[in-house]
Amino acid sequence: MTDVSEASAPVPLTEERRIVTAIPGPKSRALHERRLAVVAAGVSSALPVYIERAHGAILVDVDGNQFIDLGAGIGVTTIGHTDEAVVSAASAQLAQVTHTAFGITPYEPYVRVAELLAEHTPGDHAKKSLLVNSGAEAVENGVKIARKFTGRRGVAVLDHAFHGRTNLAMTMTFKSMPYKAGFGPFAPEVYRAPGSYPFRDGLSGTEAAAHTIAYLEKTVGPSDLACLVVEPIQGEGGFMVPADGYLPALQEWCSTHGIVFIADEIQSGMGRTGRYFASEHFGLVPDLVLTAKGIAGGLPLAGVTGRSEIMDAAHAGGLGGTFGGNPVSCAAAIAVFERIEQHNLLAEAQRIEATLKPELLNLQQKYGVIGDVRGIGAMLAIELVEPGSTTPLPEAVNSIVAFAAQQGVLLLSAGTWGNVLRFLPSLAISDDLLGQAVRVLDDALAAL
Template sequence: MTLTSTPTGGPALTQERRIVTAIPGPRSEALMARKNRAVASAVGTTMPVFAESAGGGVVVDVDGNSFIDLGSGIAVTGVGNSAPRVVDAVQAQVAAFTHTCFMITPYDSYVEVAEKLNELTPGSHEKRSALFNSGAEAVENAIKVARSYTGKQAVVAFDHAYHGRTNLTMALTAKSMPYKSGFGPFASEIYRAPMSYPFRDGLSGADAAKRAISMIEKQVGATNLAAIIVEPIQGEGGFIVPADGFLPALVDWASTNGVVFIADEVQTGFARTGTMFASEHENIVPDIVVTAKGIAGGLPLSAITGRAEILDATHTGGLGGTYGGNPIACAAALAAIETYIEDDLAGAARRIEATLVERFALAQAIDPRIGDIRGRGAMIAVEFVDPETNEPDAALTSAVARACHQAGVIVLTCGTYGNVIRFLPPLSIPDALLAEGIDVVLTALENA
């Protein structure tokens, strides 16, 4: 390919897959040796290469290899790396001031981000927002707000859930390794309900919701329950899309019983699923929406947005943080949101979905190792199984991912059973580059 990506202030990046050294190359190997001497070993890496530049649909490493990016830094660079509006906004803000702490001397960009979130998140009710740094921090604050508002303590999360790595969010997260093992004890009053997983449980949304609600009523009790928190499409758990009707039934039950319904849209938010927020696919209106990842084009920012009466119930000073809503991140967020809207990146996500689903459906017709293809927008997963037993095949998944990495394509694995490859390309990826990336994945599967 000869297409180029030209981030403002930087050189054009040719939009091509290009392997010029062994993977990893010598400079990456040297940097990895330094990393192993300087960085805690618990901080792992998926790829054995070090990035030097990125843009459009490629990441270029320090050895000159150019990788097709089907991961977006785990759904963070939805607008593309170094997107022009984001670069311009960040450069202007850095020149003005880098930090004051919004709780000391506030600035208008924080307010404008809050206004945008209040406008864009589902529902026409009056809303408030608060800004933080990471998805886990936002989840923790959503739980704090729900407990403060309801005066209750219990929280229900779901099988296969991932909500973060802090103590409370580890308790909410379902998977032990690598997220929870050895790190307890965890926060109390956290309960787990069964998730709708159509490929594995075969239940309708109504039946799956009935099962979950029955467990909640019997084992927790609505009078003790502050909040239900759920990802509209589960991320780390395997891009599990609940059956139609599951989420609306939970929302209705929560509303009837005075329980705060929290939608964790950290991975699904900001055009990723073909709508601005995944909750829109089933027309649900959460009481609180948690956002992060794609919100600011790669800068650390997160938020909670919810009903005014819920967020305003917490005492002044109860929410905040030194870096929360940093002015540089806020400038990036405003530019990223403008890009999502003006460039119709939700439409781009739907086109990416059509390409991914069509290509893998054709492959599935002749390869029974592809057990399931699911997701929405540019958030698509392929679950690999043993064709004889339908049991998860984590070894095949790992082999395919390794082969893709060696061939110059960044792919990510996920799933409770480690048998899912997830596709999260930047919404700016050129069509031909996406098609080539899929070719590489299918070749890796054929050769595995």
């Protein structure tokens, strides 16, 4: 007689891709039918396979299919799914204190996360932090603090930026569909300027910065700007790495005019690029740094970290929130910082770039639709265009994503025109898995 527990035991998770059903499989299709009845249509999914387990760089769906994950939950599980140290730290904290509200009765893990952020964000000046729940909440609070400190209202952002889906954050976001269409009225006093997009504008960093600054000086004027919010490497907009000298020139202009320079490192921070923060690649020391995504290994946590005199501008009670800096999430974040240090995970991001980027460049030589290969560390992308032009090819990206899913590789799209494939693997991914993913990508490009 078969033991029931043995019969129902899941197949062990191995570090390989394995497709055993159609994609999506029958159990995923059944779950999707349930979902359609009760989940709002606006909450979409790129691939309707329902994940049951995950570890490292592998996702396992309810049908037993195993996928190489090149998205890491949109850059969240940077150190790997279900990292043992994160699971252990969160589990231990869960059994001690799950919630008190830091604004009512505080606790040590929140303080420790603030200490770690002060230590690892760029610059050796005195810093303080506010912990919140999500990237959009960090953006909103960063702007709020900058306005309080400067006494000004204007907020400057760049073309192709993505800063979130809450009211102010979606106003700051560049792309209308799907993030803004029909959701107005939008927040006032947000000013958008051209940025640096070397593949498309052909400008040097100095030229692009002059263009940005001239635009802002003409359309709003520096004396009315509280802050300039920039992604050192743009995320949803398409992983654009600005031309050399662009960001330092913007920061110098901000410093000259008393404008708070805010680095939105929500997607690019926490070791993603081979440094703790992408700002370090450009010699930036932002006034405020926004973190989220990878900071807590998959648990909801975000932060605003900055110069003490700016952070202290808000009056007592002016900052906070019920769940911000939840102790379980804070325990996980402490484990993430420790994991990065103890296992030299910054070097792992550099390894991924050294392994994956040459392969993408080789594919660019082979396929004319790859107009640009860009990125730093484990934050890489290819932009697909009509060969010999900059005309976007979003349909090619959609085809590649669908093809790869059938072969057990999860890819994410990005870009203002939806024509960018972004690669955000966890730092736990092996060279072998990267090689398998590249071979699938090669086949997908050939199938175009």
